[in-house]
Amino acid sequence: MNLWSPTTLKEILARHNLTLSHGLGQHFLTDFGILAKIVEKAEITKDDAVLEIGPGAGVLTRLLAQAAKYVVAIEIDKKLLPVLAETTGDLGNIVVVNADAREINFDRVMAEQTGGEFGFEGKPYLIVANLPYYATSPLIFKVFEEGYRVSSMTLMMQKEVAERITAKPGSKIYGSLSVVCQYFSEPKIVLKVPRTVFFPPPEVESAVVRFTLKENSLTSEERLRFFQVVRAAFATRRKTIAKSLSGALNLKRNYVEEVLLKVGIKPDLRAEQIPPESFYRLSQLVADGK
Numbered sequence: 001m002n003l004w005s006p007t008t009l010k011e012i013l014a015r016h017n018l019t020l021s022h023g024l025g026q027h028f029l030t031d032f033g034i035l036a037k038i039v040e041k042a043e044i045t046k047d048d049a050v051l052e053i054g055p056g057a058g059v060l061t062r063l064l065a066q067a068a069k070y071v072v073a074i075e076i077d078k079k080l081l082p083v084l085a086e087t088t089g090d091l092g093n094i095v096v097v098n099a100d101a102r103e104i105n106f107d108r109v110m111a112e113q114t115g116g117e118f119g120f121e122g123k124p125y126l127i128v129a130n131l132p133y134y135a136t137s138p139l140i141f142k143v144f145e146e147g148y149r150v151s152s153m154t155l156m157m158q159k160e161v162a163e164r165i166t167a168k169p170g171s172k173i174y175g176s177l178s179v180v181c182q183y184f185s186e187p188k189i190v191l192k193v194p195r196t197v198f199f200p201p202p203e204v205e206s207a208v209v210r211f212t213l214k215e216n217s218l219t220s221e222e223r224l225r226f227f228q229v230v231r232a233a234f235a236t237r238r239k240t241i242a243k244s245l246s247g248a249l250n251l252k253r254n255y256v257e258e259v260l261l262k263v264g265i266k267p268d269l270r271a272e273q274i275p276p277e278s279f280y281r282l283s284q285l286v287a288d289g290k
């Protein structure tokens with residue numbers, strides 16, 4: 001079944017009496033070359049479990065299932081369930097879960113749906129998705145903030161967001177998303193994707209980012225503190241890092257300046273000039289001083 005053919009896709013949608021929702025970011029891929037490239041860049045093996053966010057009509061899901069051991073696909077839109085049953089029902093290694101991906105615990109879902117093999121104490125899994133663009137940042141933050149057992153993510157997103165994720169310190173677009181992604185992973189833009197390969201075409205250009213997650217041994221408290229400090233630092237981008245942190249974390253300015261100097265950060269720098277690793281050291285010391 002050539003699900004990626006626009007004619008087939010339109011025929012299926014019409015038969016199920018469906019119109020696509022712009023609000024849910026429903027722009028479906030209709031280019032086999034791009035789909036194959038996403039699967040290739042994800043480097044999936046037959047031992048892997050893949051979590052897909054937003055399977056839509058199942059076009060990517062089918063290709064993922066051919067490469068992986070299991071695919072667990074989280075789809076928010078109930079109306080797509082009969083479509084997915086038709087397009088993926090013949091493959092025995094796909095489970096579709098009807099849920100809002102922002103609301104569920106990925107490790108728990110992976111453990112439940114793969115017989116405990118992946119998630120929690122089990123093996124790490126991969127995330128591969130053509131994301132709904134309205135939820136890109138929250139979903140990426142969620143993976144790192146919750147510390148899920150993920151080994152890599154290969155994600156299609158709006159090109160501007162991909163550029164923010166990979167931006168270097170000192171760049172105007174370097175922000176909290178860049179810090180978090182680059183601290184916890186090595187993100188790389190692996191593919192630029194034109195609007196024309198989607199049905200219906202979105203208003204923006206897209207890109208695929210491959211995130212290779214780094215090993216880390218942060219406790220949940222350290223992780224929490226890291227996110228607090230990063231958010232506080234970028235809450236007021238125009239202010240100096242000393243002013244932003246003392247204001248947002250309710251700490252004395254002298255104390256913050258002392259800590260900044262200890263980790264080698266000049267207190268009059270802006271958050272956008274500070275590399276990801278320094279944010280980690282900063283968050284550790286801020287914790288010690290309380």
Ligand code: SAM
Pocket residue numbers: 024025026027028029053054055056057058059060061074075076077080099100101102130131132133135
């Ligand atoms: N994977 C399909 C493809 O590549 O053609 C569809 C991708 S489309 C860009 C995004 C999909 O995510 C849609 O199917 C949409 O219904 C679903 N979606 C939107 N918000 C979601 C959420 N919060 N949780 C899970 N799925 C969501």
